[in-house]
Amino acid sequence: MPAIITAIAPGSPAARTRVAAGDALLAINGHLIADVLDYRFYAAERVLRLRLRRPTGREYTLRLRKEQYEDLGLHFADGLMDNQRQCKNKCIFCFIDQLPPGLRPSLYGKDDDARLSFLFGNYITLTNLTEREVQRIIAMRLSLVNISVHTMNPALRVRMMRNPKAGESLALLERFTLAGLDLNIQLVLCPGWNDGAELRFSLEQLLALPGGRVRSIAAVPVGLTRHREGLTQLRAFCCAEAGLVIDCIGEMRDRAAELGLETEICPSDEFFLLAQRDPPAAAYYGAFAQLENGVGLWALLRQDVLALLADADAVAALLAQVPADTPRRFTLATGRAAAPLLRFLVDECAKVWHNMEVQVIAIQNRFFGEAITVAGLLTGEDICTQLAGVPLGAEVLLPAVCLRHERDLTLDGRTLAELSTRLGVPCKVVENGAEPLLDALLGIVEEKSV
Secondary structure (H helix, E strand, O other): OOEEEEEEOOOOHHHHOOOOOOOEEEEEOOEEOOOHHHHHHHOOOOEEEEEEEOOOOOEEEEEEEOOOOOOOOEEEOOOOOOOOOEOOOOOOOOOHHHOOOOOOHHHHOOEOOHHHHHHHOOOEOOOOOOHHHHHHHHHHOOOOEEEEOOOOOHHHHHHHHOOOOOOHHHHHHHHHHHOOOOEEEEEEEOOOOOOHHHHHHHHHHHHOOHHHOEEEEEEEEOOOOOOOOOOOOOOOOOHHHHHHHHHHHHHHHHHHHHOOOOOEEEEOHHHHHHOOOOOOOHHHHOOOOOHHHOOOHHHHHHHHHHHHHHOHHHHHHHHOOOOOOOOEEEEEEEEOOOHHHHHHHHHHHHHHOOOEEEEEEEEOOOOOOOOOOOHHHOOHHHHHHHHOOOOOOOOEEEEHHHOEOOOOEOOOOOEHHHHHHHHOOOEEEEOOOHHHHHHHHHOOOOOOOO
């Protein structure tokens, strides 16, 4: 379907032409425009020849000049300028299949769209890429490609993803690396399926891809909710099994170093917590290529907070913004996984600012099941129920990942205002990072308070 222009940005290159809202953009410099990737790639040049079509059906061509990479200024009704590609897999570990009914409709969507990978960092499985899309990715040199691989064993990948194309699509990894594209790889590990010898095989195969183009490999434990009726029987990693995953990855990190590869191979933070081992220092994670996957978040926050507290000038600047003799009593609520780190950081902050009295409360995830420990999957109901009757102090601080940015709603549709009303104290959101955390602990930040 042609991309219909809905608006033209004032002062933009397109605004200096006769193009109008309602026109359809057909081609740029002779290249058909199928979606946002085509548009952004071909509109980057200085000299453009646009082929368009009026609502009446009459086609016309116009030429314009602009700065290279300057935004052309056309707006479209849909961000992708095309239908979103839906996931065609039925993975045995799919988290969306484990959601109970009654949540916001947007939570049940399953995308597997390469365009979203390049625009927003989403992971794709490669199983629904057409040959045209593969060739376009290579021609446009669209690195990084974020790929959910899970296993390099083709037959096992078919079984785990329940898609007959899951095995053959692994061949695209070699095509991409031979073309010089860099890859980020995700492995969702299920005990008894793709850990142990299968994990070692997958890592060996990934390190053997041409050109050393695999930038990072993240191993993440399967997330299991209590809503798995009718689904494949899976279990969580036990302490010993999680330790074996960490040890295997450690051996493969050494192998990569021997081969002269710079591939970051890391377990997610959750594996260290499951194994009851302290997560490593920040240097272990290199460039933190997969923070969004929960890989290195613990180490980075710990490093950055301690560095700020060790900076006398930074501490003085912070303390200058708060009353020296005013006690500050409040509650910090989070998921079970992050609670130990936050308690440690709060204790370190209290050594610098003695008037701070904060309790860190780990919220049990009763909605999804207590095996789910991350703060980003807490519901408003669990937060309110478990904080009810607790002396909370002047306010409650919540991690920003508890709320979805479109309307500041929790997973179960509660607003920040509702949480504040039910708890009887203002609830405030703390963005991720050392500086936002310290500002919130000292009461400097007042964003999103109710």
